[in-house]
Amino acid sequence: MTGRNKWISLGVLALLIALLPLFFPSGYYYRVGALIFVNALSVVGLVILIGYAGQISLGHAGFAGIGAYACALAPEHLGLHPALAVLLGAVVSGVMAALIGKPILRLKGYYLAVATLGFGILVSMVLTNERALTGGPDGMNVADLGLRGLLRDMGWRLSGGEFWYMICGVVLLVGAWLALNLFDSPSGRAMRALHGSEVAASTVGVDVPRQKLRAFVISAVYASVAGSLLALQNGYITPDVAGFMHSVEMVTMAVLGGVGSVLGATFGAAILTLLPQVLTVFAEYEQLVLGLVMVLVMIFLPQGLLPSIARRLKGRDE
Amino acid sequence: MMSKTTTALATLAALGALTGAAQAEIRLGVSVSATGPAAFLGDPEAKTIEMLVEQLNEEGGINGEEIALTLYDDGGDPNKARTFATRLVEDDEVVAILGGSTTGTTMSILSVAEDEGIPFISLAGAISIIDPVREFVFKTPHTDRMACEKIFTDMQAQGITKIGMISGTDGFGASMQAQCKEVAGDHGIEILADETYGPQDADMTPQLTRIRNTDGVQAVLNPGFGQGPAIVTRNVAQLGFEIPLYQSHGVASDAFIDLAGAEAAEGLRLPGTALLIADKLAEDDAQYEVVTSYTEAYKAKYDQDVSTFGGYAHDAFALIVDAITRAGDSEDPQAIRDALEETSGLVGTTGTYSFSPEDHLGLDLSAFRMLEIKDGDWLPVE
Numbered sequence: 001m002t003g004r005n006k007w008i009s010l011g012v013l014a015l016l017i018a019l020l021p022l023f024f025p026s027g028y029y030y031r032v033g034a035l036i037f038v039n040a041l042s043v044v045g046l047v048i049l050i051g052y053a054g055q056i057s058l059g060h061a062g063f064a065g066i067g068a069y070a071c072a073l074a075p076e077h078l079g080l081h082p083a084l085a086v087l088l089g090a091v092v093s094g095v096m097a098a099l100i101g102k103p104i105l106r107l108k109g110y111y112l113a114v115a116t117l118g119f120g121i122l123v124s125m126v127l128t129n130e131r132a133l134t135g136g137p138d139g140m141n142v143a144d145l146g147l148r149g150l151l152r153d154m155g156w157r158l159s160g161g162e163f164w165y166m167i168c169g170v171v172l173l174v175g176a177w178l179a180l181n182l183f184d185s186p187s188g189r190a191m192r193a194l195h196g197s198e199v200a201a202s203t204v205g206v207d208v209p210r211q212k213l214r215a216f217v218i219s220a221v222y223a224s225v226a227g228s229l230l231a232l233q234n235g236y237i238t239p240d241v242a243g244f245m246h247s248v249e250m251v252t253m254a255v256l257g258g259v260g261s262v263l264g265a266t267f268g269a270a271i272l273t274l275l276p277q278v279l280t281v282f283a284e285y286e287q288l289v290l291g292l293v294m295v296l297v298m299i300f301l302p303q304g305l306l307p308s309i310a311r312r313l314k315g316r317d318e
Numbered sequence: 319m320m321s322k323t324t325t326a327l328a329t330l331a332a333l334g335a336l337t338g339a340a341q342a343e344i345r346l347g348v349s350v351s352a353t354g355p356a357a358f359l360g361d362p363e364a365k366t367i368e369m370l371v372e373q374l375n376e377e378g379g380i381n382g383e384e385i386a387l388t389l390y391d392d393g394g395d396p397n398k399a400r401t402f403a404t405r406l407v408e409d410d411e412v413v414a415i416l417g418g419s420t421t422g423t424t425m426s427i428l429s430v431a432e433d434e435g436i437p438f439i440s441l442a443g444a445i446s447i448i449d450p451v452r453e454f455v456f457k458t459p460h461t462d463r464m465a466c467e468k469i470f471t472d473m474q475a476q477g478i479t480k481i482g483m484i485s486g487t488d489g490f491g492a493s494m495q496a497q498c499k500e501v502a503g504d505h506g507i508e509i510l511a512d513e514t515y516g517p518q519d520a521d522m523t524p525q526l527t528r529i530r531n532t533d534g535v536q537a538v539l540n541p542g543f544g545q546g547p548a549i550v551t552r553n554v555a556q557l558g559f560e561i562p563l564y565q566s567h568g569v570a571s572d573a574f575i576d577l578a579g580a581e582a583a584e585g586l587r588l589p590g591t592a593l594l595i596a597d598k599l600a601e602d603d604a605q606y607e608v609v610t611s612y613t614e615a616y617k618a619k620y621d622q623d624v625s626t627f628g629g630y631a632h633d634a635f636a637l638i639v640d641a642i643t644r645a646g647d648s649e650d651p652q653a654i655r656d657a658l659e660e661t662s663g664l665v666g667t668t669g670t671y672s673f674s675p676e677d678h679l680g681l682d683l684s685a686f687r688m689l690e691i692k693d694g695d696w697l698p699v700e
Contacts, residue, residue, distance in 0.1 A: 028408035031401055137489035138421040138444060160433060235429050238396045238422040280390055
């Protein structure tokens, strides 16, 4: 990807975020938009881990859980402002990722998948069982960010949906910008090199364990911030956010949209967030349709939806 | 090319055609967990409401206006529940919301309802839903605390003062465990042993043995849900306990007797609703008519037995229909809320509801009936 491509990707994303509300018939669409952005943010993190560095994680919902509960717990117990709690959650997630990443990133393939899966389940179990702290499976309230009230006092009235659409959109743009910057940076090149061949990468001087760990920590921070944003906009959080299915959902979004591309990942997140909303009429068949879409994409468009479509448009069929 | 068309279709569908009916009807919104881990709650709830709406519309609706029902399945996911609640309010423009099968989904829906000023009747148990009272939030199931009080009242009558407790660590068991500990003192009950088990555990003999070895325990109480209480019941029988066993309203269903075995369950007591003893209610019982007509209609339509949870949905629907009728204006959520709060003496399957500005649950302990299992069937004890 060249520098020009980076700005095209960012420009397309920014335009979509800014212009889509013009077509929204009701406030509900802001909510769906904000959800898409939150999901896309954690999926962009996975693009760095899976797409750039070629590692797999089935436990990233665990980091989303840490981010989410940081926003719920820190204001209540430490008196932190919710905005600072987002940072705290990101730091805790990053440190956790560094600590557990060191041993488990030595594993490859299935073993890495199972180890990350174990981590995700551990977080989810702690959140469910530490009832005194987290409220257990019933969940707990999350303090208000307070920014919306501040804007209102300044004369800018926003509904909850509009406000979160804006915040999540901006955070997603920043996240996408950082991820795209990383792509062409020395670290990004090193990650992509080890993705191609660890042996080859290490012979040309890439510190393989270090770069793997870096990708893991960065993606954990993305997931954590996404979890925080979800908690703040919902105002209520349950351990579901750290559940195994949420981890799988993230990976599915990344793979569906195109795991090597930031824009593709966003696209995958959009589709998998929208489908359940579109399919409410056929709620019973939702899983069936999702599975079918997934299988078809894997067979016919193994690169993921967006990269495959882009390639066809350019007339460079495989 | 194929993929482009599919994508374009999906996007179009997502952006465009999501709107519900918009005629001169009463728009009612429902979000329940009809699938997923809480489906045992949401499935009978969804079926009940669909059936009741159909019945009501056949009879001519409310003041001549039919009900247009929009029902979503949130799969027990609070995040989805919040999205559907937003959709019901913003897009489907409903005048009231019923649902929230679990405490988590209810808490998500209620903040939307409060923000937008739409009356919401929850079908979940936790006391935190209505305490403190929120302007637009009501609920139909009794709280865990009331179940504890009902059980302790019965214990008092039996002269029991010292008990052992064994609770599940799932949401239901843990919440009830905490509530029971809080109110035990008020009834002169002392909890000598307090054991727990995981929701998937297959044997509770060690915990029960510890309870049996605790001096002075006169009864065992098991707040829990699902298969756990059935295993406790069987273990208690195997260990040859000679003291009474109390279960919670969480297992008040015929399936529980089948699971535990009629022999092991013989003589145990629990607080349940009138629905459970529909066929044994006296004809002059206040709830006779409501309970019989609901159980018969449900059985006829779905060929399944009713459950307590479907009963919660039945009562929520009855409450909202009653409120809309009295409000006189089926377009104004505020008027419906006000009418709802004035509900007085509405007989449901769970109990008799009377709301007030201080009480958005509106049930008292009389809603529970103390039941004993006798020869594999429920027997009301007074």
